[in-house]
Amino acid sequence: MRDDLQNLIANTDVFLLDMDGTIYLDSTPIGDMVSTLDSIRRAGKKIVYFTNNSSKTVDEYREKLTRIGFWRDEDIIYTSGMASIWYLRKYHADSRVYLLGTDALKRSYVDSGIHLVEDDADVAVLAYDTSLTFAKIKRFNEMLVKGARYISTHPDLVCPTDDIFMPDVGSFIKMFEASSGRTPEVIIGKPYTYMGEMILDQLAVETSRVTMVGDRLYTDVKFGLNCGFNSVLVLSGETTMDDYRESGIEATLVLDSLNDVAKYL
Ligand SMILES: [Mg+2]
Structure with missing residues (x-):
């Protein structure tokens, strides 16, 4: 039983999900990610796919996520390219x-x-x-x-x-x-806080009820911490437990993969 994970789930309305290394590797889903994502939605939580890659549009990501069975119409995609538009319209x-x-x-x-x-x-x-x-x-x-x-x-x-x-x-x-x-x-992108500001602006959610999940310490996990969100490191991508211990960065939680969440939903 993991009380820390159970508490985190209870305290989360919005999951911001990094993509490569977190939900898939290249184009291959990590474990039974399709049913994990369905469990998260069934529990009434919002799924936001969240990427620094500004070479692809939201439509291109939606196509990819549909192809591998992840996409549902209530989900949201945010790219740093899209966030740059939000930023320019707001500040310039x-x-x-x-x-x-x-x-x-x-x-x-x-x-x-x-x-x-x-x-x-x-x-x-x-x-x-x-x-x-x-x-x-x-x-x-x-x-x-x-x-x-x-x-x-x-x-x-x-x-x-x-x-x-x-x-x-x-x-x-x-x-x-x-x-x-x-x-x-x-x-604009992770680990800087503009995409976090955009999420709070557009989804009308409280800071404490947002959880960032990702496999990179210096972008994903740092981003979550910089924004005051819950920040979860998954070991399904580029970071090992040894890397984490040596980094001095302290995530809210460390999981083998996002699929661990489904055990408590
Ligand atoms: Mg990643």
Whole structure:
């Protein structure tokens, strides 16, 4: 019997779920995750899929989650790309914005009424652009040197794959630091708190009733702690118990996987 896990479940209305390493590995569900997610919903808790990846849109994630049997219509998906839109609308409503990002993210920006420009931007946003070209790198560097406010969607250095990990936005931050001398004034994604602020804003839930679940200490678990949420480390992804002990980070709970929750629902 785990009283700590039982209490955590009783005190949670919203589960924020990291995806890779937490609910699936690549595209393979971890254990019987489909029924775990169903148990969570049946207990009246909200499921929010929560990712730093800003290269894919909400529709693309919904397709993937549907394909592996996870998606139900009452679920929600938040990406750092989507959170960057929320942030710009809240804090830079009338700004001219240059976006280094995929066409899919650009469409989401335009649909949300953000004023995208190619020159003289007030704000330069660095998202995860998997169609990056030299022309785009050159243009973004010019925006930074000219003094645009610098916002990045997330800080991850690499993006996990089943082969060699791919360079992610954090690696590009280092490149632009070398070329322009600038680092982002604002980073939207985990472990920074903007996505947490957005959740509280949009879901009208109390801070103490939100639980973040993830497999990365320095993004997922830190994010939960930084936001004042319950913060659960799962050992189903990249972190081992030894890593956790050595990290000095203190999660609310450590579980072998999210499937442990189903035993108490
Ligand atoms: Mg993960």
